[in-house]
Amino acid sequence: MHRPRKEMIAETRAKLIAAARDAFGTIGYAEASMDDFTASAGLTRGALYHHFGDKKGLLQAVIAEIDGEMALRVNEAASKAPTRWQHFVDECTTYIEMALEPEIQRIMFRDGPAVLGDPAQWPNANACIASMTEHLTALQEEGVVVADVDPETVARLINGASSQAAQRIANSKDPEATSRKAIAAFKLLLEGLRRKP
Amino acid sequence: MHRPRKEMIAETRAKLIAAARDAFGTIGYAEASMDDFTASAGLTRGALYHHFGDKKGLLQAVIAEIDGEMALRVNEAASKAPTRWQHFVDECTTYIEMALEPEIQRIMFRDGPAVLGDPAQWPNANACIASMTEHLTALQEEGVVVADVDPETVARLINGASSQAAQRIANSKDPEATSRKAIAAFKLLLEGLRRKP
DNA sequence: CCTATTCGCATACGCCTCGTATGCCAATTG
DNA sequence: CAATTGGCATACGAGGCGTATGCGAATAGG
Numbered sequence: 001m002h003r004p005r006k007e008m009i010a011e012t013r014a015k016l017i018a019a020a021r022d023a024f025g026t027i028g029y030a031e032a033s034m035d036d037f038t039a040s041a042g043l044t045r046g047a048l049y050h051h052f053g054d055k056k057g058l059l060q061a062v063i064a065e066i067d068g069e070m071a072l073r074v075n076e077a078a079s080k081a082p083t084r085w086q087h088f089v090d091e092c093t094t095y096i097e098m099a100l101e102p103e104i105q106r107i108m109f110r111d112g113p114a115v116l117g118d119p120a121q122w123p124n125a126n127a128c129i130a131s132m133t134e135h136l137t138a139l140q141e142e143g144v145v146v147a148d149v150d151p152e153t154v155a156r157l158i159n160g161a162s163s164q165a166a167q168r169i170a171n172s173k174d175p176e177a178t179s180r181k182a183i184a185a186f187k188l189l190l191e192g193l194r195r196k197p
Numbered sequence: 198m199h200r201p202r203k204e205m206i207a208e209t210r211a212k213l214i215a216a217a218r219d220a221f222g223t224i225g226y227a228e229a230s231m232d233d234f235t236a237s238a239g240l241t242r243g244a245l246y247h248h249f250g251d252k253k254g255l256l257q258a259v260i261a262e263i264d265g266e267m268a269l270r271v272n273e274a275a276s277k278a279p280t281r282w283q284h285f286v287d288e289c290t291t292y293i294e295m296a297l298e299p300e301i302q303r304i305m306f307r308d309g310p311a312v313l314g315d316p317a318q319w320p321n322a323n324a325c326i327a328s329m330t331e332h333l334t335a336l337q338e339e340g341v342v343v344a345d346v347d348p349e350t351v352a353r354l355i356n357g358a359s360s361q362a363a364q365r366i367a368n369s370k371d372p373e374a375t376s377r378k379a380i381a382a383f384k385l386l387l388e389g390l391r392r393k394p
Numbered sequence: 395c396c397t398a399t400t401c402g403c404a405t406a407c408g409c410c411t412c413g414t415a416t417g418c419c420a421a422t423t424g
Numbered sequence: 425c426a427a428t429t430g431g432c433a434t435a436c437g438a439g440g441c442g443t444a445t446g447c448g449a450a451t452a453g454g
Binding site: 148 | 364368379
């Protein structure tokens, strides 16, 4: 092995991110002790500060990783739709479904915004929004969606509604029924975007 | 004065809530030192623990207070609308406008959910949602809004979209323009709720 | 091949914040 | 007027964070 050094560094970073992701996703950012989860990765806080500056920096790295995964999953799930509009709707519902997962909900929709502020201003963590915005723009050009509205604004509104819907479903006593209700209401709101014939 | 005791207690509680509200709303919940803001109210943490149990308990009290104020303001602002649908729309836009205020944004939409969890499960802090839900129900009975959708679910989705919209506006370089775009997109989504003739 | 230097990471220290246990004094009660 | 309640302050211990410091291994230069 010619450069075990670089590999070791990458491995250390990966181990820290994985351990932090697990801790943040389960007990939450505030409750996660840096001493504890670095130890669970066989490291100490020294490595953390060296690579990420502080706890917030590590959270950013975790968020960037999750965001990338979400964008991949959303694109994959929606790519089979027959029409572009359906593709867009699938994208939104997939987004809600992902937001149901405790780890994503906690890190991306709760602790993340609380610690790092407005998600719209996160660096390298808006792949999903970017994708939705693109589709909305294309739909406007095709005349499917009304023209006089800002695509990214709509994407953000949808994003906000999704996270609420997901929280509601996740905390519901009957998640199945709540999910149906939420998705139905969601699709109704989306209908408002379509051009009337 | 026959019972200065009860008055003093109420005053202490009020002072703690006011001091905490100011601290939470400016520097944020996590950064707010209990020693600091109790001292700024001329008290100590002893009083805080006695009345509210812990820091979270005090946050709950602050949230309950703000929620009550928001509900009042929303109802007042929207009560002049000529039609019930317009009333409902005004309610939503007023909600967005309130969410622009840094204190409300920070406490109600960021730190609150991060510390206390799903806002839908907060005790005594859903007056706004309740009001919107009522109006949606009435609109369904009048045939203005499509019937096969759950009012509270819709109200929650709107709530989520509002908070996103507000954050976007607040962090924008041109808040005026961003606000117009957000409100326009928002109204468009609401149109999806109306029954097609 | 040997030396010098870099740097990844651990260790050690002090500060701050929180939660609890304890104590005091004023207001109420009889 | 004595007894008691309870509102609030003080004191203490534990744990988490950030910084300064140190060590050892991998690299680069001769």
